[in-house]
Amino acid sequence: MIGSEEKTIILRVLENYVRTGNVSDEQVKVASLPLGKTSYVEHIGEDGRSIMLNEFRVNGRAVWAGYSSRSGTVYLSG
Numbered sequence: 689m690i691g692s693e694e695k696t697i698i699l700r701v702l703e704n705y706v707r708t709g710n711v712s713d714e715q716v717k718v719a720s721l722p723l724g725k726t727s728y729v730e731h732i733g734e735d736g737r738s739i740m741l742n743e744f745r746v747n748g749r750a751v752w753a754g755y756s757s758r759s760g761t762v763y764l765s766g
Contacts, residue, residue, distance in 0.1 A: 697715075702746045721752075721765040732758065737758065739754045741763060
């Protein structure tokens with residue numbers, strides 16, 4: 689389950705992505721993943737951590753997204 693702060697960050701990035709097609713944000717890093725991905729293993733140093741993506745619908749478009757507070761990155765697939 690994602691927290692409200694994480695959800696706010698993800699929705700801000702998604703709305704910009706759907707509106708402009710840009711995978712960027714001024715406050716967090718944004719990484720584009722291949723279409724259809726629902727999870728991602730984030731590697732920081734020698735450690736790996738699974739990031740689970742959730743489905744969001746923005747303007748009728750389904751996009752999978754997840755946020756890593758550890759790296760400050762939103763991962764997008766879709």
